[in-house]
Amino acid sequence: MVARVFLHIGLPKTGTTYLQGILWENKERLRDEGVVLPGRGHREHLWAALDVQERKHLERRDPRAPGSWERLCAELDATPGGTGVVTHEFFCGAGPAQARRAIERLAPAEVHVVVTARHAAGMLAAGWQEMVKNGSRTDLHAAAAADTRSEFGWRTWDLAGVLERWGDVVPPERLHVLPVPPRTEPPDRHWRNLAGVLGLTGDYPVPEEAANPSLGAVQVELLRRVNAHLGSFSSALDRGRWIRGHLAEGHLADQAGERLALDDDLLADCRLRSRRAVDLIAERGFAVVGDVETLLVPEALAPGRDLGSVTDAELLEAATQVVGGLLEDVRELTVQRDRLREESGPAVPSTVRRAARVLRRRRGD
Structure with a gap:
């Protein structure tokens, strides 16, 4: 059994695709440092995250999906010494009992939980956009008001809730919170922070461009409306490859769009959620790598467009380009x-x- 396991549970939209890409691209280099990334690819960790949450009908995603968590754990069991890393942002949706069972399954290894995080306003704007890129027709206010156990919603977006569920199953010094660094930091700072937590000392190449590009307000609203006509794209593979990959990131992301801005009522709720998370971090003494103050919603946000200001003429122009x-x-x-x-x-x-x-x-x- 490995001596230690780092379970990176998200949150979504916190540079996870960027970080996971570096890890998977350097799987053999990690082994040279005594770090094992179990499984054959990113998708197995996604399946494992859903498996931990006891999601039904996993076989509909892929016949290999059921039992993914146990297979990853078995590989870690068979690895003598060293460090294991399991990473997917959907793990953070696990309930208290599911989180506890996951940690207990990794015993007797010393388990650390890693939470990459951002303030709630950025999380809501980016999380809703990711919903739309994966085929959702739900508007922003409805998504913010929904009470759902889905990976798209406050179940995984709310930092305080995630810390409460997972903070009860590991000692506070083993729960690492990594705020997404501000743009004023070097572009590889996020990776360097994670590498430090994992104990990596080698030189790892990092991508020059950010993964998972954002859409502008006009473009994401156009995609939400187009999704109403894409009912045959019902599988996760179809949505990921064609709606998210080909249409959203392959075409709409190339358009010069304006940043999405939240309405005042949504912004006020996000400020409360962010304050609660920062207070909880201080109260529980979780290990923070970076500036915890960046997890608060700034008083002055970058300018952007609220969805109510998007016009039909702008949607038509974006559609004709697509x-x-x-x-x-x-x-x-x-x-x-x-x-x-x-x-x-x-x-x-x-x-x-x-x-x-x-x-x-x-x-x-």
């Missing part, structure tokens, strides 16, 4: 398909026709 880009995609794919047909002979067209017939039957055409 249609143009998608048409270029279709042209490029068609050229590639035709080239493959010419190079491969008649077998490719017949295969394409058979696939098209199967697709039409599934759709009921």
Whole structure:
């Protein structure tokens, strides 16, 4: 069994994709430092996070998803000494009993919980946007008011709630809070903070560009409305690849959009949530790496657009740009398909026709 395990539980939208990308890209380099990242990829840690929460019908995501948590733990059990790292932002949605069982399963290893965090206003704006990028039609106020156990909602966005649930199952010195560094810090500061907690001393290459780009207010509202017409994109794979990946990050993120700003009532609620979290950190004595004051909503926020100010004309302009880009995609794919047909002979067209017939039957055409 590894001697120590660092369980990085999120929160969502706190640079987790960036941090996880560095870890997975350097899996062998981590092993050289005695750090094991169990499993074969990021998706297994996602499944494990849902498995810990006892989510039903995990097999619908992938036949390999059920039992993912136990498989990761078994790999850590079989590793003599050193350090294990498990990381996914959905772990933070676990309830108190689920969190306790997860920590107990990792015994006798010394378990540390790592929470990357940001203030509640940034969390709400970014979290709702992520909902929309994953196919949601829910508007911002409805998302902020919802009482849900989903990974998209205050269950995972509210730092104080997460710290209360997980802070009861490890000693305070083993619960590490890493605020997302401000833009005035070096671009690799977030990674350096995590690497310090994990005890890494090597030089790890970091990406030059941020992962998971944001959308502007106009662009995210357009996507929310388009989602109403994407009912056939019902699987997590479809939503992630086509709505989030191709449409949102592949096209809408390229548009020059203005930052989303919250209405005054949402902002007031976020200020209260952030204050409660910072007070809890001080009261419980959790280990903070960075400036805890950045977890409070600033009095003066960067300028932005509230959704009520978005006009139909702006939505139309953004939509026409997207249609143009998608048409270029279709042209490029068609050229590639035709080239493959010419190079491969008649077998490719017949295969394409058979696939098209199967697709039409599934759709009921």
